[in-house]
Amino acid sequence: MKFRDILNSAGSNLWHNKGRTLLTIIAVLIGSLTISITLGINTGVNDYLHKQIGNVGNTEQMIISPQYSAGDGTGPQKYSTKKSSQNADGMMTKKDVEKIKRTKGIKNVKAMKDDNVEYAQGKSKTKYVINAQTTLGIKYDLFVGKQVATSGNKSEILLTKEMAKAFGYKKVRKILGKKINLVVISPVTKKKSTITAKVVGIRNESMVNSGQSVYSHGLSEKIVAANQDGLPKALKDRYAEVVATPVGKSDAAVAKAEKALSKKGYDAQTLKEAVKQLFQTFNAATGVLIIFGAIALIAASFGVINTLYMSVRDRTREIGLMKALGLGSGKVFSIFSCEAILIGLIGSLLGLISAMGLGQLLNKAAASSFLKGIDGFVLVQFNWSSSLLIVGIICLITFLAGTLPARRAAKLDPITALRYE
Known part of the structure; x- marks a missing residue:
């Protein structure tokens, strides 16, 4: 008997008792559906989070700040030259920057000053508060346009869709190339400075750094200079944070650099580490749902054993x-054994097809409700590799479940079997 004959025999014998076989396939389908839709959500969420941390941007970039443990329960700290009241607010001085630069294991150290803007104005002339940050050199997820300059003196800005609309552009694409005014008021001289910035891109809305516009390096420098007008030199040389890049990209190299900075009294964290907990949270949540799917498959495997x-x-x-x-x-x-595998194959494929259909409905429902306005976020996504893996694992489970009854059938004595009533 050839394999083709074995397969044909298994396929025809499977439907001797249609009701029993269908119920077993439905049990497998439920497990397959649960696991497929859960992995689809996991893929969708992780894909979106990867977009928001810059896709191919420098996720190893470190953000460095002074160590200050006021909330650790140990009470007020004693004064030392390393920890004074002056730097308890998180600001750093030139000495801090020099000390960080001398730390082994990091490069491209860049000190960032406070770049506060009083308000922003577009063609509508209405004054708006703007929430923005200096470019970190990563590639931001854009709806349209290009990235801002990370060096030089160009005054460029990335806006959010809301800001573009507020400035009087219902079709946000039309603001590209247009200029907006950023007004800075010096806290010392009260001098009002108007800085013109060219809009070069529109950011996609996101859950990471939501609502933040992005200044180019040159624009940030001009804003800082206007803020510091009239300040004594000692107060000008204060920095909100310092960014640097580890020499090596491996986890060990990053950990070594962080340890070296910690010994000097600084906390450091990479962008990758900052979102690591977010990834872990979503993966843990989907992991729980996968366990429920696995329980359904275990129950289905008992159904396979019973059926066979x-x-x-x-x-x-x-x-x-x-x-x-x-x-x-x-x-x-x-x-x-082929009958058991066929039950797994049919059930898993039907579950996968059902999951894809349900995924489409969930995506439409999410896009019109809790994900409304968040571009680039497809809640449920499927890929061939994970889909084939699900089908393969389920077929393996049903094959293993079918080995007991298959072994019993193989051991039957032909004379005893022929006499069986």
Whole structure:
């Protein structure tokens, strides 16, 4: 008997008791559906989070700040030259920057000053508060346009869609190339400075750094200079944070650099580490749902065992006849094993197709409700590799479940089987 004959025999024998087989396939379908839709959500969320941390941006970039443990329960700290009241607010001085630059394991150290803007104005002339940051050199997820300059003196800005609309552009694409005014008021001289910035891109809305516009390096420098007008030199040389890049990209190299900075009294964290906990949270949540799917598959595997045991009992005389005609135990085992695999294959494929259909409905519902306005976020996504893996694992589970009844069928004595009533 060839493999083709074994497969045909298994396929036809599977439907001797349609009701029992259908119920078993439905049980497998439920497990497959649960796991498929859960992995689809996991893929969708992780894909979106990867976009928001810059896709191919420098996620190893470190953000460095002074260590200050006022909330650790140890009470007020004693004064030292390293920890004074002056730097308790998180600001750093030139000495801090020089000390950080001398730390082994990091490069491209850049000190960032406070770049506060009083308000911003577009063609509508209405004054708006603007929430923005200096570019960190990563590639931001853009709806349209290009990235701002990370060096030089160009005054460029990335806006959010809301800001573009507020400035009087219902079709946000039309603001590209236009200029807006940023007004800075010096806290010392009260001098009002108007800085013109060219809009070069529009950011996609996101859950990471939501609502923040981005200044180019040159624009940030002009804003800082206007803020510091009239300040004593000692107060000008204060920095909100310092960014640097580890020399090596491996986790060990990053950890070594962080340890070296910690010994000097600084906390450091990479962008990758900052979002690591977010990834872990979503993965843990989807992991729990996968466990429920696995429980459903375990229950389905017992259904497979029951279905095939009943099939062996119902077809005992048929098995005896096949063995009496010369069919070996291995062939009999193969027939029942193929039946188990077919149950897994049909159930998993139907579950996968159902999950894709349900995923489409969930995506439409999410886009019109809790994900409304968040571009680039497809809640449920499927890929071929994970889909084929699900089908393969389920077929393996049903095959293993079917080995017990298949083994029993293979061991039947043909004479005893023929006499079975």
